[in-house]
Amino acid sequence: MSNREKYTSEEAILEAAGQEFMEKGFYGARTTSIAERAGVTHAMLHYYYRSKEQLFERIVSDKMSVIADSVMMILVDENLPLKERLEKGIAKHFDFLVSNPLLPCFLVNEVDRIHPIMVDLIKERFAVMVNVMQKEIDIDVRHLVLDILSQNVMPFLLLPIVEKIGFFDGGRDEMLERIKEENVTIILKRLGL
Amino acid sequence: MSNREKYTSEEAILEAAGQEFMEKGFYGARTTSIAERAGVTHAMLHYYYRSKEQLFERIVSDKMSVIADSVMMILVDENLPLKERLEKGIAKHFDFLVSNPLLPCFLVNEVDRIHPIMVDLIKERFAVMVNVMQKEIDIDVRHLVLDILSQNVMPFLLLPIVEKIGFFDGGRDEMLERIKEENVTIILKRLGL
DNA sequence: ATTATCTATAGATCTATAGATAATGC
DNA sequence: ATTATCTATAGATCTATAGATAATGC
Numbered sequence: 001m002s003n004r005e006k007y008t009s010e011e012a013i014l015e016a017a018g019q020e021f022m023e024k025g026f027y028g029a030r031t032t033s034i035a036e037r038a039g040v041t042h043a044m045l046h047y048y049y050r051s052k053e054q055l056f057e058r059i060v061s062d063k064m065s066v067i068a069d070s071v072m073m074i075l076v077d078e079n080l081p082l083k084e085r086l087e088k089g090i091a092k093h094f095d096f097l098v099s100n101p102l103l104p105c106f107l108v109n110e111v112d113r114i115h116p117i118m119v120d121l122i123k124e125r126f127a128v129m130v131n132v133m134q135k136e137i138d139i140d141v142r143h144l145v146l147d148i149l150s151q152n153v154m155p156f157l158l159l160p161i162v163e164k165i166g167f168f169d170g171g172r173d174e175m176l177e178r179i180k181e182e183n184v185t186i187i188l189k190r191l192g193l
Numbered sequence: 194m195s196n197r198e199k200y201t202s203e204e205a206i207l208e209a210a211g212q213e214f215m216e217k218g219f220y221g222a223r224t225t226s227i228a229e230r231a232g233v234t235h236a237m238l239h240y241y242y243r244s245k246e247q248l249f250e251r252i253v254s255d256k257m258s259v260i261a262d263s264v265m266m267i268l269v270d271e272n273l274p275l276k277e278r279l280e281k282g283i284a285k286h287f288d289f290l291v292s293n294p295l296l297p298c299f300l301v302n303e304v305d306r307i308h309p310i311m312v313d314l315i316k317e318r319f320a321v322m323v324n325v326m327q328k329e330i331d332i333d334v335r336h337l338v339l340d341i342l343s344q345n346v347m348p349f350l351l352l353p354i355v356e357k358i359g360f361f362d363g364g365r366d367e368m369l370e371r372i373k374e375e376n377v378t379i380i381l382k383r384l385g386l
Numbered sequence: 387a388t389t390a391t392c393t394a395t396a397g398a399t400c401t402a403t404a405g406a407t408a409a410t411g412c
Numbered sequence: 413a414t415t416a417t418c419t420a421t422a423g424a425t426c427t428a429t430a431g432a433t434a435a436t437g438c
Contacts, residue, residue: 027220041392046428080276111353123358143375150347160304182336186383234418239402
């Protein structure tokens with residue numbers, strides 16, 4: 001097989017499946033639609049990934065891995081004082097979400113399909129995260145981490161409805177920029193910084 | 194028709210549909226499963242609600258109405274100082290979520306199926322909310338409202354994964370109690386109260 | 387020889403309805 | 413007469429595979 005061809009079909013299906021599953025969830029997604037998106041025959045999907053179920057597991061694992069990495073963005077290991085590190089870290093995590101707005105919804109919906117290996121990965125990332133931060137912060141860092149995630153992630157889950165009811169004026173980008181600033185502010189105030 | 198019978202079937206279907214749709218979403222839900230849950234023949238579902246689509250629209254409207262009401266819980270119209278009102282309101286809203294833990298996920302997923310009338314209802318509730326609060330608070334209250342919702346709602350979306358990775362020690366009830374307190378704290382600190 | 391691709395179709399659901407029958411209220 | 417319920421089935425998808433054919437690498 002030529003590498004080029006292999007990429008074109010096998011990878012195209014993965015890419016298409018990622019989109020379809022994120023938009024419609026497991027039940028809403030159709031293998032025929034995925035094949036169409038990927039520009040390949042429907043049979044190819046089963047040739048490479050056996051079943052819809054298996055293809056989905058693969059996508060869930062890939063996406064969870066991305067999410068697990070994203071959490072670590074909050075830890076900026078520069079030699080900056082705590083306040084600046086938090087400012088940078090929260091903003092970095094928020095920017096990641098701006099680039100991947102569908103991820104949170106996907107995570108929330110497919111939680112019980114996460115493979116045990118991924119659960120361990122996420123677990124470990126959080127542990128590292130909490131340990132590093134707890135050294136410098138006197139309140140229970142687990143709550144702080146949950147606070148940061150709530151503030152950063154929730155806007156993307158509510159984005160469709162927030163836009164629908166016109167809760168904020170101005171465009172979407174401007175709105176997100178203001179929310180990002182507010183999120184940094186609320187966490188710093190929480191810590192009295 | 195006897196009222197008793199009417200309740201038994203028509204209402205039972207509505208109840209069962211609410212559960213099934215909340216658990217599995219529109220695509221995951223099966224009209225046959227709903228009928229089974231309700232303890233009626235499958236044909237009855239179509240007899241009363243015509244189609245899966247129409248039954249779903251009905252459920253979405255019902256649930257959205259409940260959510261719209263819940264937001265108003267944050268406003269406690271007792272003659273208390275701002276600080277105490279916020280404490281009570283946030284806690285009340287959080288307790289509502291404890292009793293309806295599946296609602297947030299449902300809202301997030303079915304946003305684009307919300308009927309325009311419901312959009313208007315939600316819009317109006319938020320407007321009232323913001324107007325009342327803005328009188329006493331100097332920062333942009335819209336961000337504060339989003340903050341409160343983020344802090345309160347997000348834990349319920351993350352609950353399955355938080356429990357899966359054992360992020361907090363202790364039981365579920367204890368965990369929720371601590372999160373509730375933290376949520377009040379973070380908002381009060383945000384306002385310097 | 388092996389890998390990739392296509393056509394055609396089996397088999398399993400699921401939604402929805404038609405048509406018959408029973409229960410209810412006037 | 414009207415409302416409620418059941419049985420049976422049409423019709424529409426959707427997943428998955430079998431089997432034939434083309435492309436590729438050794």
